[in-house]
Amino acid sequence: MPRRVVISGIGVVAPGGIGAKEFWSLLSDGRTATRRISFFDPSRFRSRIAAEIDFDPADHGLSQQEIRRMDRGAQLAVVAVREAIADSGLAFVNIDLARVGVTVGTAVGATMGLEEEYRVVSDDGRLYLVDSEYAVPHLYGYLVPSSFAREVAWACGAEGPVAVISAGCTSGLDSVAYACDLIREGSADIMLAGATDAPISPITVACFDAIKATTPRNDDPEHASRPFDLTRNGFVLGEGSAMFVLEELESARKRDAHIYAEIAGFGARCNAFHMTGLRLDGAEMAAAIKAALNEARLNPEDIDYINAHGSGTKQNDRHETAAFKLSLGSHAYKVPVSSIKSMIGHSLGAVGSLEIAASVLAIQHNVVPPTANLTTPDPECDLDYVPQTARQWQTDTVLSVGSGFGGFQSAMVLRGVDGRAA
Amino acid sequence: MTRPPVVTGIGVVAPNGLGSVDYWSATCAGISGIRAVERFDAQGYASVLAGEVREKDFKAEERLPGRLLAQTDHMTRLALVAANWALEDAKVEGSTRDALDRGVITASSAGGFEFGQRELQNLWRMGNEYVSAYQSFAWFYAVNTGQISIRHGLKGPSGVVVTDQAGGLDAIAQARRQLRRGSKLILCGGVDGSICPWGWIAQMAGGRVSHSDDPAAAYLPFDDRAAGHVSAEGGAILVLEDAQAAEDRGAPKVYGEIAGYAATFDPQPGTGREPALKRAIVGALADAGVAHDEVDVVFADAAAVPSMDQIEADAIAAVFGVRAVLVTAPKSMTGRMYAGAAALDVAAALLAIRDGLIPPTINVRPARRYPVEVVTALRGPMLVQVAVVIARGQGGFNSVLVVRGPRGNAGRKRETREARYVRQDI
Numbered sequence: 001m002p003r004r005v006v007i008s009g010i011g012v013v014a015p016g017g018i019g020a021k022e023f024w025s026l027l028s029d030g031r032t033a034t035r036r037i038s039f040f041d042p043s044r045f046r047s048r049i050a051a052e053i054d055f056d057p058a059d060h061g062l063s064q065q066e067i068r069r070m071d072r073g074a075q076l077a078v079v080a081v082r083e084a085i086a087d088s089g090l091a092f093v094n095i096d097l098a099r100v101g102v103t104v105g106t107a108v109g110a111t112m113g114l115e116e117e118y119r120v121v122s123d124d125g126r127l128y129l130v131d132s133e134y135a136v137p138h139l140y141g142y143l144v145p146s147s148f149a150r151e152v153a154w155a156c157g158a159e160g161p162v163a164v165i166s167a168g169c170t171s172g173l174d175s176v177a178y179a180c181d182l183i184r185e186g187s188a189d190i191m192l193a194g195a196t197d198a199p200i201s202p203i204t205v206a207c208f209d210a211i212k213a214t215t216p217r218n219d220d221p222e223h224a225s226r227p228f229d230l231t232r233n234g235f236v237l238g239e240g241s242a243m244f245v246l247e248e249l250e251s252a253r254k255r256d257a258h259i260y261a262e263i264a265g266f267g268a269r270c271n272a273f274h275m276t277g278l279r280l281d282g283a284e285m286a287a288a289i290k291a292a293l294n295e296a297r298l299n300p301e302d303i304d305y306i307n308a309h310g311s312g313t314k315q316n317d318r319h320e321t322a323a324f325k326l327s328l329g330s331h332a333y334k335v336p337v338s339s340i341k342s343m344i345g346h347s348l349g350a351v352g353s354l355e356i357a358a359s360v361l362a363i364q365h366n367v368v369p370p371t372a373n374l375t376t377p378d379p380e381c382d383l384d385y386v387p388q389t390a391r392q393w394q395t396d397t398v399l400s401v402g403s404g405f406g407g408f409q410s411a412m413v414l415r416g417v418d419g420r421a422a
Numbered sequence: 423m424t425r426p427p428v429v430t431g432i433g434v435v436a437p438n439g440l441g442s443v444d445y446w447s448a449t450c451a452g453i454s455g456i457r458a459v460e461r462f463d464a465q466g467y468a469s470v471l472a473g474e475v476r477e478k479d480f481k482a483e484e485r486l487p488g489r490l491l492a493q494t495d496h497m498t499r500l501a502l503v504a505a506n507w508a509l510e511d512a513k514v515e516g517s518t519r520d521a522l523d524r525g526v527i528t529a530s531s532a533g534g535f536e537f538g539q540r541e542l543q544n545l546w547r548m549g550n551e552y553v554s555a556y557q558s559f560a561w562f563y564a565v566n567t568g569q570i571s572i573r574h575g576l577k578g579p580s581g582v583v584v585t586d587q588a589g590g591l592d593a594i595a596q597a598r599r600q601l602r603r604g605s606k607l608i609l610c611g612g613v614d615g616s617i618c619p620w621g622w623i624a625q626m627a628g629g630r631v632s633h634s635d636d637p638a639a640a641y642l643p644f645d646d647r648a649a650g651h652v653s654a655e656g657g658a659i660l661v662l663e664d665a666q667a668a669e670d671r672g673a674p675k676v677y678g679e680i681a682g683y684a685a686t687f688d689p690q691p692g693t694g695r696e697p698a699l700k701r702a703i704v705g706a707l708a709d710a711g712v713a714h715d716e717v718d719v720v721f722a723d724a725a726a727v728p729s730m731d732q733i734e735a736d737a738i739a740a741v742f743g744v745r746a747v748l749v750t751a752p753k754s755m756t757g758r759m760y761a762g763a764a765a766l767d768v769a770a771a772l773l774a775i776r777d778g779l780i781p782p783t784i785n786v787r788p789a790r791r792y793p794v795e796v797v798t799a800l801r802g803p804m805l806v807q808v809a810v811v812i813a814r815g816q817g818g819f820n821s822v823l824v825v826r827g828p829r830g831n832a833g834r835k836r837e838t839r840e841a842r843y844v845r846q847d848i
Contacts, residue, residue: 045550097689098701101687118539118620122542122543122546124546125542125544125545125546125547126547128543128619129462129466129619130539130619130623131623132467132622135624136627137627139624140624142624143531143532143535143621143624143627144584144760144815144816145563145584146531146584146585146586146589146817147817150818154690157689157693158687160685160686161685161687162685162687162819163583163585164583165581165582165583167564167580167581167582168562168564168568174581187685203545203557206557207541207553209551210555210557211555211558213558268581269522269577269578269579270568270579270580272572272574272575272576272577275559275565275568276559284522287522295603405558405562405564405568406562406565406567406569406571407568407571407572408564408581
């Protein structure tokens with residue numbers, strides 16, 4: 001019998017508010033945190049909208065040295081993990097640090113820090129032979145984003161297995177699944193796991209512009225992220241981090257911890273089709289969902305809510321809808337499905353963990369967050385997407401899915417312990 | 423008790439040899455691939471040597487379709503070719519039936535950084551409309567896994583691990599987990615490199631790259647003259663299979679099995695706590711069920727930074743005894759290839775087991791203060807059954823993998839084994 005792994009602490013830094021409480025209040029109110037980009041002048045770009053966080057690391061206890069050496073992505077993760085640890089009630093005394101590990105998902109790493117430093121060493125692109133005189137000492141930590149996991153490990157003292165997981169936009173799900181496996185197999189007892197990304201910089205905006213993946217609905221930023229809506233025309237870039245405390249069920253019970261949910265099953269597949277394109281039959285995502293259900297020993301009918309990838313691109317929303325039908329059969333038409341990207345945008349590698357947080361909070365509150373801005377149904381997306389307002393809904397078991405560049409498809413089943421949230 | 427997964431194919435791209443045959447013969451002969459940087463004019467930088475896989479040797483356009491060349495960084499091209507070679511070596515046929523049970527897990531450090539530098543330059547010098555449509559995936563860390571998966575129709579559980587230089591081992595260990603969860607075959611390992619001016623200065627900022635301009639004296643682990651490493655590119659991709667699945671499909675050869683693994687993380691500097699490498703070695707041996715005196719050779723991480731060499735040598739001596747096990751670092755012939763390095767060391771360990779040869783650590787005069795027996799000239803033929811590979815990533819990552827020769831030949835005479843391999847290779 002493999003060890004059962006539960007989430008016993010949550011920390012969130014997301015657009016619209018810092019902390020899990022703020023996050024849930026935004027989602028359950030159906031408010032959106034998308035706006036015109038303020039981090040730089042976006043007027044030259046096709047898509048000028050993002051879900052930005054008003055975040056000053058100094059307000060959250062980071063020292064000047066930490067702020068200097070950490071890219072924004074690492075800063076968000078460290079703030080999130082501190083909240084998660086506090087929330088879990090775990091006192092990091094009398095804990096064997098060798099049994100504590102860390103996984104951090106990220107799709108694009110320290111892209112903001114890298115771009116800022118690139119501008120300096122290249123003198124705004126004039127130099128191909130960039131000038132090492134201007135290289136800052138922490139540049140190596142920007143080059144290789146395993147520094148993000150290092151920062152989280154240092155923040156909690158972990159000396160067990162530590163890693164960054166980077167499978168594009170499924171990183172946030174894959175990171176938590178990786179951590180879950182480490183506990184199940186006995187390599188660790190406690191994992192600080194989650195994901196972070198802070199990609200709102202000119203190079204990221206430009207590269208999504210180039211493939212028209214992001215929305216050009218620049219005249220209406222608050223309503224620009226429109227998953228499953230007929231008028232959707234691309235995603236809205238976002239940023240954020242969610243980190244969790246994962247531990248084995250019995251140890252959580254023993255210390256009388258608040259248990260949010262069990263990670264009951266996970267499945268991942270690849271579509272092996274195209275780096276950015278999707279085949280509309282959704283076969284591989286459906287296979288991932290079936291694998292997750294299988295591992296959880298659950299049937300389609302057991303799923304009370306689907307937290308969708310719902311990026312708001314034409315192809316994703318159709319692909320995903322097909323995958324739900326293929327994997328869940330007729331139950332796909334009965335189960336509420338929603339995309340929180342309608343409110344917090346698409347924070348690439350981080351968003352999978354933010355969606356796990358939303359999923360377990362849905363279990364906690366018996367409330368399904370809505371798909372904001374869904375006003376004009378798309379006949380090709382014909383499921384129950386919980387338009388605009390949150391729904392009171394008995395929610396014990398949630399399926400959360402992700403889909404990413406590179407063809408990655410991931411699915412996780414989260415379940416209230418003993419059939420009910422604690 | 424499930425059987426350990428087996429390696430049935432190896433694909434190598436290294437500065438001192440393309441393909442596992444050329445790499446292994448160069449490595450056993452002590453031939454180095456470390457030279458002056460040719461990719462760009464490095465004369466203005468403090469570090470001027472690299473282990474490059476030069477385009478004039480590699481000839482990407484002869485190995486990959488033009489469509490892929492347009493959308494890939496140099497290191498991704500190397501990874502695609504290594505993956506091809508690994509699958510050919512294992513004689514894996516494309517199969518729709520098994521596609522969902524065959525995945526790809528690679529390690530990455532900096533992604534397609536040369537590609538990224540070019541697009542950053544396009545953006546800042548010319549304007550946002552000049553950024554390539556391929557930038558969104560040519561730079562990011564998941565690129566090699568995604569491209570390999572697409573090229574070979576591998577739809578199984580896949581992923582990417584980023585743990586700096588430890589990643590090559592972590593990717594193989596993650597592949598083992600996926601096999602335990604029910605997949606049949608995972609292509610795994612790492613091929614990496616960021617040899618471009620922007621990657622170069624970022625690597626130098628890490629403070630561990632040698633400033634020497636003498637290829638024979640630039641990367642000297644466990645030597646009193648050690649002053650950092652040489653940056654390199656390349657790595658290895660392995661075909662790792664569930665042992666039963668490999669048998670069922672009639673895999674032509676088994677190099678060995680992934681017997682054990684453990685990963686630990688060092689405490690933050692200044693906390694006064696013990697480094698965690700020794701614990702990773704002990705953990706990997708325990709996971710493999712291997713006693714320390716059953717290990718024939720240790721492939722060292724070989725940082726060539728004195729304090730780090732000391733930590734590694736002390737950890738090895740603490741587990742195996744003072745100068746009680748052979749230690750080698752064939753990466754002294756290639757330089758350190760970040761996420762690719764440890765995967766290449768695993769390939770070297772499997773080839774060492776196959777041939778009963780232990781490749782040398784070249785150019786090194788081992789210093790007495792390191793309590794390890796460093797192999798400085800080719801050893802063998804001898805019986806090599808179990809090898810330990812150590813890899814460390816900057817920041818505190820420690821990973822250790824135990825590989826063991828194919829089952830069934832324990833106790834057999836080496837000659838018998840060699841004869842068997844010769845027969846299979848024909």
